[in-house]
Amino acid sequence: MTDETTKNGPDATAADAAADAAVNVEPEATERQEVSQPDPLELLKAENAELRDRYLRLAAEMDNLRRRTEREVKDAKSYSVAGFARDMLAVSDNLRRALDAISPEAKATADAGLTSLIEGVEMTERSMLSALERHGVRKLEPVGQKFDPNFHQAMFEVPNAEVPNNTVVQVVQAGFTIGERVLRPAMVGVAKGGPKPAEAETNSVFDEKDA
Numbered sequence: 001m002t003d004e005t006t007k008n009g010p011d012a013t014a015a016d017a018a019a020d021a022a023v024n025v026e027p028e029a030t031e032r033q034e035v036s037q038p039d040p041l042e043l044l045k046a047e048n049a050e051l052r053d054r055y056l057r058l059a060a061e062m063d064n065l066r067r068r069t070e071r072e073v074k075d076a077k078s079y080s081v082a083g084f085a086r087d088m089l090a091v092s093d094n095l096r097r098a099l100d101a102i103s104p105e106a107k108a109t110a111d112a113g114l115t116s117l118i119e120g121v122e123m124t125e126r127s128m129l130s131a132l133e134r135h136g137v138r139k140l141e142p143v144g145q146k147f148d149p150n151f152h153q154a155m156f157e158v159p160n161a162e163v164p165n166n167t168v169v170q171v172v173q174a175g176f177t178i179g180e181r182v183l184r185p186a187m188v189g190v191a192k193g194g195p196k197p198a199e200a201e202t203n204s205v206f207d208e209k210d211a
Contacts, residue, residue, distance in 0.1 A: 075179075078178065079179060079181065081137075081178075082178055082183060085176070085183060086184065088131075088132060089176060089183070089184060091128065092128050093173065095124060096125060098121060099118065099121055099122060099125070132176075135178075136178050137176050137177070137183060138176060138178075139174055139176055140152075140174065140177065142171060142175065142188055143169065143170070143171060144163075144167065144169075145168050146164070146166060146167060146168075147167070147168055147188070147190045150185075151175060151182055151185055152168060152175065152186050152187075152188045153175075153185040153186065153187050153188065154188060155172050155187050155188065155189060156190075157190055157192040158189045159191075159193045160191040160193060161194045161195075162194060163191045163194050164194050164195055164196065165192060165195065165196050166191065167190065167194070168186075168189070168191075169188075169190065170188060170189035171187070171188050171189075172189065173186065173187040175187070
C-alpha cells in the first residue's frame with residue numbers, strides 16, 4: 001500500500017498542481033474578459049456621433065441639390081426664350097435698317113402717309129424691344145466704354161486722339177444680353193491713336209489737382 005502511494009505520489013501531486021493552476025487562471029481570464037468588454041454608453045455615443053455625421057452629410061447634399069435645382073429652373077426660365085429672342089432681334093434689325101434708309105431730308109418733306117408709316121415702324125420697333133426687355137433681354141450701350149471682347153465685337157478702328165485707346169466710339173449693330181449671358185455682342189468701332197487708358201486716368205488726376 002505504501003509502495004502504491006509512493007508510486008502514484010508524483011502523478012497525484014502534478015495533477016493537483018495543474019488543477020490549482022487552472023483554478024487560479026480562471027479568475028484572471030474572467031477578469032480580463034470583463035475589462036476588455038466595451039462600455040455600452042461609449043458604444044451608444046460613438047453610434048450617435050456616426051449617425052449625426054451621416055445626417056449632416058445628407059442634409060448638406062440635399063441642400064446642394066435644392067440649390068442646383070432652383071438654379072437650373074431659373075436658368076431654364078431665363079434662357080428658354082434665347083432662340084426666339086435672337087429671331088426677334090433679326091426682325092428688329094430690319095426695322096432699324098428700314099428707318100435708317102430714310103434720309104433726314106425725306107423725313108422732313110414726307111407727306112402724311114409716309115410720316116404715319118415711319119411712326120408706325122418706329123412704334124413697332126420700340127414695342128418689340130420693350131417686349132424682349134420684359135423677358136430679360138436688354139440692350140447694351142457700349143459707346144464711351146472700354147472695349148470688352150466679352151460684350152463687344154470690334155469691326156474697325158477709328159483714329160481719335162481725344163479719347164483713350166480702345167474706347168468704343170461707334171455702334172454698327174446693337175448688342176443684347178439675356179440674364180447674365182451675352183445674347184449677341186455689339187458690333188462696334190473702337191478708337192485708335194489716343195492715350196492708353198492708364199495714361200488717360202493719370203492725366204485726368206493731374207488735371208483735377210491743377211484745378
